[in-house]
Amino acid sequence: EDESRRASLKIGAVLPLEYGSGVGDKLLLGIQLALDEYNRNAQFRVGLKLENYSGSLSKLDEDIRTLADDQNVKVVVGPVFSGEVSVAAPIANSEHLPLITPTATQVGLAPAGSFVFQANPDFRIRGEIMAEFAVNVLHLKRIAVLSPSESYGKIIAGYFISKLKALGIKPISVAYFESGTTDLSQQIAQIKNDAARFKEPYIDFGRLSKSQISALKSFGLSPTLVDSLVRVKGSLDAYDVFGRDAELHADSLGIPITEKTALTQFDALRSLEAIFIPLTSSRDIGIIGAQLAYYNVRTQLLGTDDWYDMNQLTSNADYIDGVIFCSDTYLDTFSSQFRSISSTLSEISDKEFDRTVAYGYDVTNMLLQLIRSGNLTREELKEALQNYTYHGIHSIIGFSGGNTNKYMNILQFTKGTIIKLAEVKSN
Known part of the structure; x- marks a missing residue:
């Protein structure tokens, strides 16, 4: 019976394809790479059933139902964006069909015990991991927050602040700016004033x-x-x-x-140990760095994934050298695994093995490892996913009994290069 189930088993994929360089196309490339690699030496090949919803939510609804009706499809990779996952999730849960989105980051898409999984850490985990690393690893206490006033940057800042407080640390100052602004004088003045008034226990x-x-x-x-x-x-x-x-x-x-408080603003700034800046655009790196340097704010900078832009970091190295940030991805381009996969990809495509291709590759490879271990039904795959930790080429994926990946990379830009400080799990 196991042999017949293995022989007909398929992984489903529901993606928005543009037949070019879109997110869905790159994810599909990663999925195909992992499947080709597995099937090359497998006794029983795993098939792929692909549905293209082209960004249409009504078509996505139809496609998820089509995949759910095919009993040979045991798990689905996709969709891409958080709003799309919200459409697909009720169907996946009602049909008991495991669905794993490689990219969506909104909080609450994959509640514990459901059939929906987020391979990409959500905004809450990103904010909390940076707070935990700042306090527990870097041993920082005097931390200010400089956050975008809109979008996910503000959401991440909120989770960062909440976790700081849970760790017994009150942020010295919280200031907001509009992404793209070229003048941070008011925000920096606020941080200076708040730091000067901040009462520290002695x-x-x-x-x-x-x-x-x-x-x-x-x-x-x-x-x-x-x-x-x-x-x-x-x-x-x-x-x-x-x-x-x-x-x-x-x-x-x-x-x-x-x-007691600092005697002057100079003393206050000198005592400031870090500023957490969860950018929503890497284009703000130069502005932030230049403004902080102009106003003589020299402290440890902390951030999130939008700091991971090598061109911007290199161009502004004089201002932001040493910045530490979390990222869902770190590709070691010198590793033998990366070079091998890149070489294989170059034989079938002119696209590079970037983070989006890596998302598709790692999620599919993780599922194939579970299938190889004998998890052949939808229920078995759901249970196995919740308790599995996979060490991928871009990051660790581990749900720790839940449904959202809790692992991130902690990176630092220093002396013109990005190094990985740690792979950490949110508590």
Whole structure:
């Protein structure tokens, strides 16, 4: 029975094809690359059933139903955009047909337990991952946010701020700008003023009683350091002493916390450890960098996927060198796997193996690995996807018991090149 099921098994694809260089065409190229690679040595070939909805939502509805009616189709790759997934999702769920979109990023498209999967991390995961990395890995506390006032940049900023607060960090300032603006003087002035007024918690060792000093030593602070600070009547940032739950720990030990602000705007800017800037267009990189440099704002820049534009980064390297950003993609063009796939692609197409082709390739290759492992029904593939972690050429795809990929790459532009700092999973 397994042999007959394997012999007739198909992967469905529902894409908007332009028969050129559109997103759907590139995804299809990646899908075909993965299938050709698999079928070359497979005992049982996996077929492809393709439906082209050409951007029409009514045609998309019809195409999803056509794929669902074909019992040989066990899983569908597509559609492309978030609004299109919203049309396809109810049908996929009612027909118990696993549907995995390689590209859609809107929050809430793929609730846990459903038959719909997002291989691309959503806006929430992008914002939360950068907050977690900033606090838990870079150990930053004094963070400002400079966000576009529209589109997904503002949405990501909201999730970043919420996660910061959940980690015990209050952003020093939140300022908004319109994408494309050439003057950020008001926003930078706001950040400077907010930073100057921002009250930071300190412990004044010159005012501690003997019992409070003993409590700090018992908590784990170096006795030598404590005695030295008491002797010179020094102070320490409460977060440096207690970590993210500073107020809670201080209260439980009976340690008084003193709040103080920067003396001047210069002091405030010097104490600013990072600015998170979730761009919606890479064309803003030059403007942002030049404006920050002009107003002498020199701090760690943090961002998201729209910073991943090598031409813009290189052109503005003097201003933004060292920027750290998350991306759903990192293609190591020097790896043997990348060179092998690029070589194969060049034999059948004049297109490059870029991130969109990689989306199609990795999602399909992941599904083929699950099929090879014996997941041959729609239910089996759904359950397997929820608990599978796939190490792809562009990124890790892992749903961790849910339906949305929780993995991102953390990249840094430094000295004229982009390096991968880490592959991280949202908590």
